[in-house]
Amino acid sequence: MPNAADSAPERLDPNFAVTQPGSDLLWYDARTLGLRGQGWQDGLGQPFARLPARAEQTVRPEVWSLAQHSAGLEIRFVSDAREISARWTVRNPNLAMDHMPATGVSGLDLYVDFAGSWRWLGVGRPNQSPTNQGRLIGDIPAQGLRSYRLYLPLYNGLESLQLGVPKGAVLAPAAPEKARPVVVYGSSIVQGGCASRPGMAYPAILGRQLGVPMINLGFSGNGRAEPEVASLVAELDAAVFVLDPLPNLSAEQVSERIPPFVAALRARHPHTPIVLVGNITYLQRVLQPPGSDPGDKNAVLRPIAQRLMAADPLIFHVPGEALYGDDNEATVDGVHATDLGFSRMAAAIRPVLALALNAVR
Secondary structure (H helix, E strand, O other), X not given: OOOHHHOOOOOOOHHHOEOXXXXXXXXXXXXXXXXEOOOOOOXXXXXXXXXXXXXHHOOOHHHHHHOOOOOOOEEEEEEOOOOEEEEEEEOOOOOOEOOEOHHHHOOEEEEEEEOOEEEEEEEEOOOOOOEEEEEEEOOOOOOOOEEEXXXXXXXXOEEEEEXXXXXXXXXXXXOOOOOOOEEEEEOHHHHOOOOOOHHHOHHHHHHHHHOOOEEEEXXXXXXXXXXXXXXXXXXXXXXXXXXXXXXXXXXXXXXXHHHHHHHHHHHHOOOOOEEEEOOOOOHXXXXXXXXXXXXXXXXXXXXXXXXXXXXXXXXXXXXHHHXXXXXXXXXXXXXXXXXXXXXXXXXXXXXXXXXXXXXXX
């Protein structure tokens, strides 16, 4: 990972910043730093959306609504500021859920490049709607430019986002990412339910660990692998496609929808690896004897994956049984992951995703 001080960033012009009475901070529109994690750059309708505006005419209303959530989006920047604050306005007044904290649903999550690896630094805690303001980090030792990444809310949309730094501090966009992104499609678990902070969703963890850009196309309760969604996902120029929709599919739908989804991707991208992720093991299945569940979606996916892999060396499979571990400690409700669950998911998926990435390098 390059040192921020070596990249000679072009700082944002303070003349375009705004001030607040009684504050020595200059406030900049975060979008001028560049928004990462969006598959479509134009025609979005909303600046922090995850699908293009034309998709409203083709996808189900539930998918379209969830596409306005900013899951997986991030701001990358460099700064020598000794204090970094944020002001953000959310679209939904419900800041939290009964099983997911406001910091994950509607908060911000700041990481810093520390000796070549990303370390958590601070969180933006939402406590009122629609606009929140708070210090992400303060009293930073004066050590020159540092690289930062700020993850945006997982289960809320944004109307606006500003970053505040002291007058005279450098605030500049990070260098552009040259690598193609990993595109992850799936359910609420892909979207990030129920991480305590946006940076703890498993696509975000994998992005930091593998050093690759990520696009999060998780749609809570609605990752149903429909043909119209497959067509949209296939528009993206991905390094790897990761398909993880099984929690939102029945066993019958796994056999009906996964092969056509893969075929849609392969028709547009004949040389792009595709990773098929198995279904997480729920608490209720732990209490059943092996092989007694007729709706075992992993048992349905396994032969499909084996058949596809036999015909295509760029198809990969991550078994679902190992995603959460075997001690029932990885979820908040028997289904959705805690930070521990997401860490375990990332650990299970990472070696397969690394193989897929290496297959095209």
